[in-house]
Amino acid sequence: MISISLAIAFSIFIFFFAIFGYLNVPFWVWSIYFVLALLVFHTSIWILIIFSVAIAGLNIPLIRQNLITHSIMRAIRISGVLPTISETEKAAIEAGTVWIEGEFFTGAPNLKRLMNEPYPKLSPEIQAFLDGPVEQVCRMATDWEIYRHKDLPPEVWNYLKQERFFGMMIPKEYGGLGFSNLAYSATMVKLASRSFIHTATVGVTNSLGPAKLLLSYGTQAQKEYYLPRLARGDDIPCFALTEPQAGSDAASITSCGVVFRAGNGKLYLRLNFRKRYITLGAIATLIGLAIKLHDPDQLLGKGKDVGITCILVPANTPGVVLGKRHDPMGVPFYNSPIEGRDVIVPIDQIIGGIEQAGQGWKMLMQTLAAGRGISFPATCTGIAKFVTRVTSAYATVRRQFGLSIGRFEGIEAPLARIASLTYLLEAARLYTCAAVDRGERPPVVSAIAKYHFTELSRQLINDGMDILGGFGICRGPRNLLANIYIATPIPITVEGSNILTRSLMIFGQGAIRCHPYLYQEIEALNSGDTVAFDRVFWPHLGLIFRNGVRAILLNLSRGRLACPPVRGATAIYYRKLAWAAATFACLADLVLLTFGGTLKRRETLTGRFADVLSWMYLIMATLRRFEAEGRHPDDLPLVHWSTQYAFAQIQQALEGIFANVSIPVLGAILRGPVAWWWRLNPIGTSPSDILGHHIARNIQIPGDIRDRLTNGIYLPAHSDEALGRLEKAFQLSIEAENVLKLIKNASQTGQLPQSKPESLIDAALEAGVITAEAAQLVQEAERIRTDAIQVDTFTLEEYQRDQLIPVNLAAIG
Numbered sequence: 120m121i122s123i124s125l126a127i128a129f130s131i132f133i134f135f136f137a138i139f140g141y142l143n144v145p146f147w148v149w150s151i152y153f154v155l156a157l158l159v160f161h162t163s164i165w166i167l168i169i170f171s172v173a174i175a176g177l178n179i180p181l182i183r184q185n186l187i188t189h190s191i192m193r194a195i196r197i198s199g200v201l202p203t204i205s206e207t208e209k210a211a212i213e214a215g216t217v218w219i220e221g222e223f224f225t226g227a228p229n230l231k232r233l234m235n236e237p238y239p240k241l242s243p244e245i246q247a248f249l250d251g252p253v254e255q256v257c258r259m260a261t262d263w264e265i266y267r268h269k270d271l272p273p274e275v276w277n278y279l280k281q282e283r284f285f286g287m288m289i290p291k292e293y294g295g296l297g298f299s300n301l302a303y304s305a306t307m308v309k310l311a312s313r314s315f316i317h318t319a320t321v322g323v324t325n326s327l328g329p330a331k332l333l334l335s336y337g338t339q340a341q342k343e344y345y346l347p348r349l350a351r352g353d354d355i356p357c358f359a360l361t362e363p364q365a366g367s368d369a370a371s372i373t374s375c376g377v378v379f380r381a382g383n384g385k386l387y388l389r390l391n392f393r394k395r396y397i398t399l400g401a402i403a404t405l406i407g408l409a410i411k412l413h414d415p416d417q418l419l420g421k422g423k424d425v426g427i428t429c430i431l432v433p434a435n436t437p438g439v440v441l442g443k444r445h446d447p448m449g450v451p452f453y454n455s456p457i458e459g460r461d462v463i464v465p466i467d468q469i470i471g472g473i474e475q476a477g478q479g480w481k482m483l484m485q486t487l488a489a490g491r492g493i494s495f496p497a498t499c500t501g502i503a504k505f506v507t508r509v510t511s512a513y514a515t516v517r518r519q520f521g522l523s524i525g526r527f528e529g530i531e532a533p534l535a536r537i538a539s540l541t542y543l544l545e546a547a548r549l550y551t552c553a554a555v556d557r558g559e560r561p562p563v564v565s566a567i568a569k570y571h572f573t574e575l576s577r578q579l580i581n582d583g584m585d586i587l588g589g590f591g592i593c594r595g596p597r598n599l600l601a602n603i604y605i606a607t608p609i610p611i612t613v614e615g616s617n618i619l620t621r622s623l624m625i626f627g628q629g630a631i632r633c634h635p636y637l638y639q640e641i642e643a644l645n646s647g648d649t650v651a652f653d654r655v656f657w658p659h660l661g662l663i664f665r666n667g668v669r670a671i672l673l674n675l676s677r678g679r680l681a682c683p684p685v686r687g688a689t690a691i692y693y694r695k696l697a698w699a700a701a702t703f704a705c706l707a708d709l710v711l712l713t714f715g716g717t718l719k720r721r722e723t724l725t726g727r728f729a730d731v732l733s734w735m736y737l738i739m740a741t742l743r744r745f746e747a748e749g750r751h752p753d754d755l756p757l758v759h760w761s762t763q764y765a766f767a768q769i770q771q772a773l774e775g776i777f778a779n780v781s782i783p784v785l786g787a788i789l790r791g792p793v794a795w796w797w798r799l800n801p802i803g804t805s806p807s808d809i810l811g812h813h814i815a816r817n818i819q820i821p822g823d824i825r826d827r828l829t830n831g832i833y834l835p836a837h838s839d840e841a842l843g844r845l846e847k848a849f850q851l852s853i854e855a856e857n858v859l860k861l862i863k864n865a866s867q868t869g870q871l872p873q874s875k876p877e878s879l880i881d882a883a884l885e886a887g888v889i890t891a892e893a894a895q896l897v898q899e900a901e902r903i904r905t906d907a908i909q910v911d912t913f914t915l916e917e918y919q920r921d922q923l924i925p926v927n928l929a930a931i932g
Contacts, residue, residue, distance in 0.1 A: 226704030286350025311501025400455030595911025766803025
């Protein structure tokens with residue numbers, strides 16, 4: 120009887136232990152709970168007294184700080200696990216704001232709030248700009264023409280200036296268009312679907328040129344002079360940061376400026392610099408320049424080594440050397456080296472004036488945070504939509520063995536991947552735009568966007584090239600993907616290489632920036648502030664315990680203990696998201712506490728944590744889009760595929776973490792029973808072939824699903840261009856398919872001979888199976904289809920010339 124009572128009591132103890140841990144109740148509740156538990160289990164009075172005194176001490180801050188917290192701080196300093204943070208890292212960590220990524224680090228994200236984040240829509244004014252000037256820019260030159268001439272045509276340059284494309288983000292009061300980030304992003308999506316050169320040219324002037332820095336930090340005089348000139352295109356800007364010895368490591372910048380007083384009593388800067396990889400550098404008239412500023416006579420009152428500083432340098436200043444170009448993958452956008460030898464500029468050319476001297480790295484980090492989150496997603500989403508449009512049409516038009524190749528399962532798999540990930544990318548683009556327009560400047564989300572948008576678009580382009588086969592690799596005006604394929608490594612590399620972005624920025628710096636307690640703990644430890652450390656350390660321990668309990672319970676219940684903010688088919692994904700977040704936060708704290716400052720050097724491990732965090736963000740964006748767009752039933756297969764794919768990536772990343780955490784005891788547990796259990800009880804598996812088949816078939820049918828998925832890109836209205844020709848062949852092929860089905864049925868029933876339907880057109884017309892109009896439709900569809908799948912050919916003489924002139928293929932077929 121006693122044993123049964125104890126068993127019941129123990130069961131109740133465990134039940135409340137799990138509930139309290141899951142809910143993260145305050146420490147005083149735990150104190151009462153443990154005291155009551157000791158009473159229930161008839162613990163010795165002396166043990167009860169000692170335990171009560173100890174609990175009371177822990178609940179009184181003054182006692183806890185002096186007896187326990189201070190000793191913990193000393194032990195952490197002695198152990199050497201405290202991470203060291205350089206000034207450049209500090210600036211990067213403190214840049215911008217923490218948005219929903221911080222929710223995932225808590226282990227218990229508020230899914231209802233995340234699901235109700237604002238969802239943006241384009242205004243009629245912006246839609247008119249997209250349908251007018253942006254459409255016109257796209258009509259003015261094909262991608263092939265731009266590549267042939269290795270530049271945008273002069274009339275395109277003039278039109279871009281005339282319509283203020285270079286001043287989209289500059290307020291109207293300074294002569295710009297005053298666009299929101301959403302409007303700018305929508306413009307870039309459409310331009311990207313026409314030519315990478317458009318986005319490289321327009322993008323740098325709006326996202327990483329001096330205009331951005333002037334808007335945020337410039338003096339009023341600088342704004343009034345330069346912003347109208349930049350908006351009109353009177354000045355072409357560039358920003359010069361990267362050097363031969365300083366890429367991602369800005370602290371290694373060797374370009375320098377020295378403050379000196381001239382004979383007229385005024386202060387000047389003597390600049391010497393050597394920069395490379397500078398977009399628009401060769402034609403820039405205004406250079407934004409990052410240098411290390413030295414003030415040997417301390418004329419600025421900021422010490423001798425002032426630090427990284429951003430300066431405006433007119434390109435016609437004596438000593439500035441321009442005119443050379445790099446050749447990035449043969450893609451003809453302006454990318455150039457820039458040099459300066461004893462360049463003299465007034466002190467007021469420092470962006471923001473003397474007050475901002477030495478603040479350059481912080482300024483750049485703030486600016487880059489928004490640029491990475493807007494420009495790259497827009498460009499990559501435009502490319503993804505374009506690839507979706509091209510491959511879905513080509514897979515229908517191109518036939519092998521009497522069938523459209525899109526009917527083969529080997530083609531259906533990449534088609535489904537292309538369509539579903541395009542849906543996901545558009546969701547994340549809009550989700551991020553809404554946040555930035557609302558005032559958020561999330562550097563971690565921007566790093567996630569930069570890495571995953573460029574990597575996923577690379578994957579989709581590769582899939583597209585596989586589907587197009589020979590049609591994709593033979594360059595010429597008929598080719599639709601080769602130039603994008605060639606340009607793909609460029610966004611992978613620029614503004615922080617993807618390897619660095621994944622391994623360092625997303626999680627390495629992101630963990631410090633976004634964790635609810637970690638950065639405050641580091642600052643308190645560095646300053647020796649016991650009270651401040653005590654204020655965050657103990658809640659941090661409680662968070663670790665809470666997330667451990669949540670991770671276990673959500674794993675065992677497969678997320679069913681979580682309360683999703685919606686009902687229906689997508690509720691399971693919200694539950695899994697809660698499960699993933701708890702697991703991520705628990706493991707993150709374990710490795711942070713174990714490895715301390717050495718964690719940032721374990722880049723393969725931090726990269727896997729970055730993958731988990733990234734895919735949780737992309738899942739949330741996808742689910743938000745589905746809700747915001749009215750839970751459209753046609754979109755549900757795309758949501759299922761992309762979300763299941765994302766959870767499969769999380770599963771893979773977590774298995775990699777379990778297998779590679781080299782911590783005594785804990786590592787053995789993670790590699791052993793935990794890893795086996797995760798394989799038996801996975802959080803995600805790859806989407807099914809049946810789901811992929813359904814999606815592939817849907818996008819090979821003209822209509823609403825395909826049009827909404829590729830909305831916002833440039834579509835030529837006539838069949839003289841490659842995509843227009845392919846679209847017409849696609850439409851006619853589908854219409855002719857119904858006629859061919861009638862002929863096939865007649866052949867099977869004996870009305871017509873047994874043969875391929877295409878060869879029975881005349882017989883079917885004579886037998887009355889089809890009408891003359893239907894016969895003409897099939898013949899026209901076949902003629903257009905045959906023309907659409909042709910590739911360009913050149914004579915040897917034409918091929919050897921710099922500017923290729925293709926053979927006229929109109930009569931072929």
